[in-house]
Structure formats: structure tokens, C-alpha cells
Amino acid sequence: MALNMDDSCAPAIQRTYTVLQEIGKGAYGKVYKAREDWGEQRMVAVKRLNLGADPAEGIPALMIREVGLLRRLEHFDHPNIVKLLETFAVYIRGNLDLTLVFEYIDQDLSACISKVPTNQGLGLGKIKELMVQLLHGLDFLHTNNVVHRDMKPENILVSSSGQVKIADFGLARIYTYTVALTPEVVTLWYRAPEVLLGSVYTSTVDMWSAGCILAELFLLKPLFQGYSEAQQLHTIFEAIGLPRVEDWPRDSAIPYSPTWGPELPGAWLLPDLGQEGNDLLTKCLAFKPTSRISASGALAHPFLNNIPGSPAPAQEP
Structure with a gap:
């Protein structure tokens, strides 16, 4: 044809x-x-x-x-x-x-993960290289006021040489801080809490998804695997702890309830990832969007220091 x-x-x-x-x-x-x-x-x-x-x-x-x-x-x-x-x-x-x-790019990140032997894992070096490139792409988008809104391994392409490229902009939007974006975005397992709660949001939703992807690169499976929005929230709060009532979005379609999960988070989310890795992961998966780390902040985090990747700085049009 x-x-x-x-x-x-x-x-x-x-x-x-x-x-x-x-x-x-x-x-x-x-x-x-x-x-x-x-x-x-x-x-x-x-x-x-x-x-x-x-x-x-x-x-x-x-x-x-x-x-x-x-x-x-x-x-x-x-x-x-x-x-x-x-x-x-x-x-x-x-x-x-x-x-x-x-x-044309050979495969997506989901396919890459599926090929990794579970008894070997990707290795911290490879995980860091992939995350640095992903974060460079997100930093570029966010600097240009674009929120992707559907970050997941299937929308991240990886070439045979290991180059990462963010793809599928069907749900992406140009945003300002005065515009509330619609909630029907992001595959369930990678949705930020504010999206699940029907609250307004900006580029911080992409950083939540990036945290989920970081964990998946290490675990070789999704970190939060809910099968409904309510179950997804329960799964998240069981891992990160129930947020303070004052941090609950005021415009949430779902009221705050102490039954959502434990009041305090447990130990590190991924103990084998180490202190620096867990610190970055925790900052990506902060419940409060304004407390969540930015793409540029993540690139400067000690966990990702001195890692090769896309060196191009974000540019404004």
C-alpha cells in the first residue's frame, strides 16, 4: 500500500x-x-x-x-x-x-521494560539515563507552557541507540496558571491525585507520571495498579500516606475522609532504590502539586547528577 x-x-x-x-x-x-x-x-x-x-x-x-x-x-x-x-x-x-x-523509533518504553529479565532488572545506570532524557523532554515542554497530560511508558519512545523521545500529543494542552484543564486525562495508573479528585491542575501532573515511570523502571511493573478511580486513590494513599486535610483540594469532587488510607507514610516506597532515589521519587509523588518537584529540579537532584543524556536546555519560542 x-x-x-x-x-x-x-x-x-x-x-x-x-x-x-x-x-x-x-x-x-x-x-x-x-x-x-x-x-x-x-x-x-x-x-x-x-x-x-x-x-x-x-x-x-x-x-x-x-x-x-x-x-x-x-x-x-x-x-x-x-x-x-x-x-x-x-x-x-x-x-x-x-x-x-x-x-520512526524502534519501540516504546513499555516494550523495553517487558524485555528486561526480572531477575536482572535495568540497573541504576540505565534507569538514570532514561530518566534524564525524559526529564529534559518534560522540562522543554513545561518551559514552553505545554502539559502532556498522558505520560506513560507507551507514549515514550526509545530508539535502538537508547535515545528517548516523548510522543503522542493528542491530549496535550498549552496552559497558563489561570486556566483549569479538564480531568479526563492520563491513563489511570499514572494519574496524579488532583486529576483523580477532579481538581484543577497544570504541568505538575506530568511530574507525578514521571515519578510513576521512575518506579516502574525499577520494579518492571506499574507502582500503582488501581482498577477504578477510587481504588487508585486508595492504592496511592496506602503508599504515600493520607494527606493533611488542609492539603486536600478545595475544588475536589470527592470529600476528604480519614478512611482513605494511613495517616503517615510507611518506609521508603522502594527500599532497594536507595536514599537519593527514594528522595527524588517522594518529591515526584508529593500529594500537594505545589510541593511536587519540577522537571528542572529533578534534573538537578543528586540522584541524577553526572548522568549522560540530552544536554539541550529548554527553550522558549
């Missing part, structure tokens, strides 16, 4: 991609591994979104948001953000298809 594209800058040039295999599926369409049919014939990831036959319905806001954010960020070509190469819309058999072409 080949996808055709007319280059708007050079109408005489016809670009095509040969689809090799399906590698993902979402609510609106599918993702394919494909090959460019010109030049170096490099591999790309093609995200095809079928938008239906009625042009009046337009392109879903989710898709417009993803394209707009990636276009806004691509100027900086940050090494830890997946690169959007092209976008084009075509009618195929009466249906409107929006196609996004990305650089």
Missing part, C-alpha cells in the same frame, strides 16, 4: 510512502511503519486518521491540537521530542483521511 502526497511547496513533486506493517491502533485510526519512496528511503511512522465522509464535521479538535502543538515545537528540533515530518489530508473513497508522518 502506498500513500501519496503533493508537496505544497513543490506541486510537481509527488511523494509516496510504502506501508510495511501496522504497529498501533487508536480511536480514530491506525499507525503504520512505512518507508519513504525517495531519497534515503528512511523508515517513518505514519499515523492515518479516518475522519469520515462528512467534511462538515471537520477534523476533531484532538487531532488539530496534536498537529498544532507539534508544529509549534518542531522549530527547536528537541532531541527528546518526537519529530513530526509532514502532515496532509486526502479523500480516499469518499472519506477524509488526515495523515501525520513522524520519524
Whole structure:
């Protein structure tokens, strides 16, 4: 199967991609591994979104948001953000298809974790290298007022050379501190408490998710595995302790109750991670968003000192 594209800058040039295999599926369409049919014939990831036959319905806001954010960020070509190469819309058999072409990365972090022998683990050095790159990407996003809102291993790509790239910006939003973002975001196991409680939030939700990912890199399984929002909260509070009533969000849809969990947290969340690792993890998983460490603060934490990774500083547009 080949996808055709007319280059708007050079109408005489016809670009095509040969689809090799399906590698993902979402609510609106599918993702394919494909090959460019010109030049170096490099591999790309093609995200095809079928938008239906009625042009009046337009392109879903989710898709417009993803394209707009990636276009806004691509100027900086940050090494830890997946690169959007092209976008084009075509009618195929009466249906409107929006196609996004990305650089191709071998696998996501979830796949990497699943391949690690449980009796060996990733090793602290590798965990630190992956976290440094992830945090550089988040620092760049947050400096540019972008909150990802769906940080999870499946949305973090890892190349064969070990380079980390944050992907899937379908739920990302540009935020200000005066805007309340909607609560229906982030896969359940990586949701921050304020999201589960229906409270307002900003970029600190990404740092909670980063803490969950740090723990998962060490455990090789998710840290908090709830199967409903209430159970997820119980699981969190059993680990970090019940927050003080004065720290409970005033706009929460769920009232404070001493039955949510123990008043005081237990020992270190992950004893084998060591003092510095647990200190960083605890600061990522602080209940109160304003007490949660930032991406730049995490990069400066002693646990991640002198670790190679993406050196690029966050830039403002």
C-alpha cells in the first residue's frame, strides 16, 4: 500500500510512502511503519486518521491540537521530542483521511521494560539515563507552557541507540496558571491525585507520571495498579500516606475522609532504590502539586547528577 502526497511547496513533486506493517491502533485510526519512496528511503511512522465522509464535521479538535502543538515545537528540533515530518489530508473513497508522518523509533518504553529479565532488572545506570532524557523532554515542554497530560511508558519512545523521545500529543494542552484543564486525562495508573479528585491542575501532573515511570523502571511493573478511580486513590494513599486535610483540594469532587488510607507514610516506597532515589521519587509523588518537584529540579537532584543524556536546555519560542 502506498500513500501519496503533493508537496505544497513543490506541486510537481509527488511523494509516496510504502506501508510495511501496522504497529498501533487508536480511536480514530491506525499507525503504520512505512518507508519513504525517495531519497534515503528512511523508515517513518505514519499515523492515518479516518475522519469520515462528512467534511462538515471537520477534523476533531484532538487531532488539530496534536498537529498544532507539534508544529509549534518542531522549530527547536528537541532531541527528546518526537519529530513530526509532514502532515496532509486526502479523500480516499469518499472519506477524509488526515495523515501525520513522524520519524520512526524502534519501540516504546513499555516494550523495553517487558524485555528486561526480572531477575536482572535495568540497573541504576540505565534507569538514570532514561530518566534524564525524559526529564529534559518534560522540562522543554513545561518551559514552553505545554502539559502532556498522558505520560506513560507507551507514549515514550526509545530508539535502538537508547535515545528517548516523548510522543503522542493528542491530549496535550498549552496552559497558563489561570486556566483549569479538564480531568479526563492520563491513563489511570499514572494519574496524579488532583486529576483523580477532579481538581484543577497544570504541568505538575506530568511530574507525578514521571515519578510513576521512575518506579516502574525499577520494579518492571506499574507502582500503582488501581482498577477504578477510587481504588487508585486508595492504592496511592496506602503508599504515600493520607494527606493533611488542609492539603486536600478545595475544588475536589470527592470529600476528604480519614478512611482513605494511613495517616503517615510507611518506609521508603522502594527500599532497594536507595536514599537519593527514594528522595527524588517522594518529591515526584508529593500529594500537594505545589510541593511536587519540577522537571528542572529533578534534573538537578543528586540522584541524577553526572548522568549522560540530552544536554539541550529548554527553550522558549
